[in-house]
Amino acid sequence: MTTLELLQLDFVQATLIACALLGLLSGVMAPLIVLRQMSFSVHATSELALMGASAALLVGINVGAGAIVGAIVAALVLAALGLKGQQDSAVGVVMSFGMGLSVLFIHLYPGNANRALALLTGQIVGVTGQDLWLLAATTALVIIAVAALWRPLLFASADPEMAAASGVRVRTMALMFAVLVGIASAQSVQIVGALLVMSLLITPGAAAAQVTANPVRAVWLSILFAEAAAVGGMVLSLAPGVPVSVFVAFISFGIYLVCRVIARVRDSRIRAR
Numbered sequence: 001m002t003t004l005e006l007l008q009l010d011f012v013q014a015t016l017i018a019c020a021l022l023g024l025l026s027g028v029m030a031p032l033i034v035l036r037q038m039s040f041s042v043h044a045t046s047e048l049a050l051m052g053a054s055a056a057l058l059v060g061i062n063v064g065a066g067a068i069v070g071a072i073v074a075a076l077v078l079a080a081l082g083l084k085g086q087q088d089s090a091v092g093v094v095m096s097f098g099m100g101l102s103v104l105f106i107h108l109y110p111g112n113a114n115r116a117l118a119l120l121t122g123q124i125v126g127v128t129g130q131d132l133w134l135l136a137a138t139t140a141l142v143i144i145a146v147a148a149l150w151r152p153l154l155f156a157s158a159d160p161e162m163a164a165a166s167g168v169r170v171r172t173m174a175l176m177f178a179v180l181v182g183i184a185s186a187q188s189v190q191i192v193g194a195l196l197v198m199s200l201l202i203t204p205g206a207a208a209a210q211v212t213a214n215p216v217r218a219v220w221l222s223i224l225f226a227e228a229a230a231v232g233g234m235v236l237s238l239a240p241g242v243p244v245s246v247f248v249a250f251i252s253f254g255i256y257l258v259c260r261v262i263a264r265v266r267d268s269r270i271r272a273r
Contacts, residue, residue, distance in 0.1 A: 006238045015127045015191075016234060018135055019244075022191050022200065023230035025139040027223030028146055029184045030205025031215065032177065035157045039202045041078050042185060044091045047098035048074030049186040050194035053119050054105035063119075064134045067186035074098065075182035079174050102194070118243075120193045131190065138183050145180055153177060154215055191230070196245040200226055203252035210259035211266075225255045 006012050033042055052070020053063045074094055106119070146153070155163040156173040164170045181201075188197045204225035208218040233248035 003235060003239045007235070011127070012238065014129070014132055016231065018127045018132055018191060019230040019234040020227065021132075021135050021139045022187060023227035024223060025135075025142055025184050025187060026200035026230070027204055027226035028143055028219060029180065030201055030203075030222045030226065031208055031218040032146070032153065032157055032205070033181065033201060034205035034209055035154075035215075036177070038181065039198065040091050041075075042181060042201050043198055044078060044095035044098065045071050045074045045182055045185040046189055046194045046197035047095045047102065049182070049189045049197075050102045050119055051098045051105065052186070053189055054102045054109070057111075057119070058105045058109050062130065062134075064131050064186070064190060067189050068138070068183060070098070071182035071186035071189075072179055073182075075178035075185070076175060079178035118193065119189060127190070135187050135190075138187055142180050142183055145176070149173070149176065192233075192245040192248050193243065196249050199245065199249045199252040200230060203256050204229065207252075207256040207259040210256070210263040225252070228255065 007016070033039065049067040049071035052073075053067035055070070056063045056066025078091060078094060102119075152163070152168045153173050153176075155166070156168050156170045157177075160170045163173075184201060185197055188200050192200060204222040205218070207225050208221035212218050212221060229248050229251040232251050233246075234244050236247040236251075237244040
């Protein structure tokens with residue numbers, strides 16, 4: 001079947017909506033994740049989201065709910081240890097532990113092996129109506145939370161010491177943001193897989209940071225880049241049957257390279273004046 005024919009199928013349209021929601025969710029979070037230098041933590045959180053999802057798959061409950069529980073627990077643990085100056089080692093310990101349990105749960109899963117493997121590489125056919133509603137609810141929750149906490153969260157991310165001196169509850173902001181990261185990671189795992197969560201939660205924000213220093217503009221650009229990667233990757237993966245994460249990663253990386261070139265050209269012109 002061609003891509004246009006596949007786009008007429010109900011399950012493909014549902015996945016397209018899910019990718020659009022995921023692009024919105026990731027785009028909002030990515031600039032703050034980059035600003036707070038949490039790239040490695042996001043990777044570790046995605047491994048624990050994978051652990052929760054694979055455990056849920058094993059016991060027969062909703063995979064999305066399992067992923068959210070695992071990711072939030074991981075994010076809170078990493079945030080708590082990070083506040084004590086143990087972030088780097090904690091990330092490595094949590095990530096390896098999560099991956100080990102994930103491999104065990106996937107190995108023990110008695111059902112279709114492809115469904116379990118999709119948690120690693122992403123999928124386009126496994127999004128159910130329940131998953132879609134869960135993704136829509138979590139996307140709305142994250143956007144509302146970021147909008148409500150935008151000023152103190154941005155201040156605490158850019159200069160935590162000055163923010164603390166100004167009365168901002170930096171620790172509270174760190175823990176709350178960790179929960180939001182956990183939710184975003186859990187939803188990303190279901191679409192692009194645990195191995196390439198950073199393609200949506202890091203790369204769009206890193207690309208936006210190359211071309212603008214304005215935080216609000218960076219969020220809008222990040223949303224645009226994440227939507228292009230998520231929706232574009234999903235559409236391109238239909239006809240060849242390649243895991244959606246492959247095209248998401250390629251598109252995200254391409255956007256980042258273009259933004260790097262734009263930034264270099266702009267800096268060269270500034271220095272030449």
